């Protein structure tokens with residue numbers, strides 16, 4: 001008989017949770033204008049809003065925090081992080097930033113001009129926001145399999161090489177400052193990009209003299225999937241896989257709040273000294289001096305440790321098996337989710353789940369609210385609210401998939417919590433046909449509206 005699988009760590013500190021009742025939750029969500037971002041954290045029992053900055057640090061990371069060097073310039077914590085970036089990703093030039101979107105802000109201020117085209121694999125919302133804010137356009141060249149939640153394709157994060165080349169042919173290379181590969185592809189369901197695809201994108205970019213940028217928020221989870229699903233990498237270590245992945249790119253931005261396993265932080269990695277010099281000016285203006293960029297010394301030290309820790313196969317296996325545990329329970333119950341199960345989250349196909357709610361009434365948001373009411377579980381809509389309005393026509397953009405994302409924080413919840421989440425969703429699934437109306441917008445911001453939108457019940 002095989003031994004049961006168990007976690008590769010034990011728990012040293014705990015935080016109590018409050019289990020609310022339905023009446024309390026109904027009142028709180030109404031007061032929050034049916035926007036889950038407006039809830040107070042103590043109104044949430046199991047928080048699957050994001051895996052970003054919500055993980056538990058290890059005792060090695062906490063020990064590193066205590067040794068943080070808070071010098072304004074030239075802190076040893078900075079050099080510790082610079083060393084980790086060089087050793088893991090191979091970049092000679094690096095800038096710390098306070099989080100991922102700050103890295104985007106600094107780098108895109110340096111490289112993106114009005115009218116530019118930036119193709120990639122489903123740009124994350126802040127990435128797209130920073131592109132469109134500069135009057136440039138993001139073009140999604142993800143493979144079509146990613147949009148069929150039933151297709152069991154192992155690398156749904158991949159770029160369609162033909163779609164990408166078509167963009168290169170129809171635009172002059174001068175108008176494309178870089179291509180973005182998001183590892184893993186968050187929007188499509190935490191789906192990985194294969195090594196082969198990275199290689200092919202890199203070759204194509206070189207052919208057209210266009211730079212390649214990796215959005216690296218979940219780079220280690222991506223490497224784990226390469227080890228498991230691309231045969232020639234079966235016997236390679238995660239570190240070796242990461243080294244090869246980054247040999248194909250010119251630049252990286254990273255939200256360290258995911259695979260850095262820290263609560264705040266970001267970074268930019270570069271090979272070009274020229275871009276580094278230009279970006280340094282923006283870093284100083286927006287973030288802070290180039291040797292801290294909005295991070296405390298202690299945060300840089302914890303990140304340097306986290307970047308090495310995340311490469312441990314046992315850590316990654318524990319992490320991704322927990323996501324699979326929840327996903328398999330939902331699949332067994334017949335709940336439509338993105339398959340194969342992704343790295344950091346479960347993505348429920350809301351339009352297949354709530355077939356009676358009209359698309360204009362925000363189906364995934366409706367499901368997110370049902371789940372909160374049912375069990376105090378907070379997920380997030382990855383659908384029409386997140387997709388914003390078209391910048392020109394101001395009409396709602398209906399994305400190809402309307403998803404409810406349940407993002408699992410790293411090293412935080414147990415599988416008993418996952419059982420509660422599964423149970424709650426199954427209960428809603430059993431009464432899904434009774435749910436036939438959603439929500440309408442009362443107030444919204446012109447960009448990134450999902451964070452602050454106010455909704456009312458239909």
Ligand code: F0G
Pocket residue numbers: 049050051052099100101102124126127182183186215217255256257265266407
């Ligand atoms: N890129 C990706 C792929 C992301 O998932 C995120 C953040 C960012 C960039 C921006 O990083 O938050 O540090 O500024 N994703 C979070 C999420 C917010 O919930 O998926 P940030």
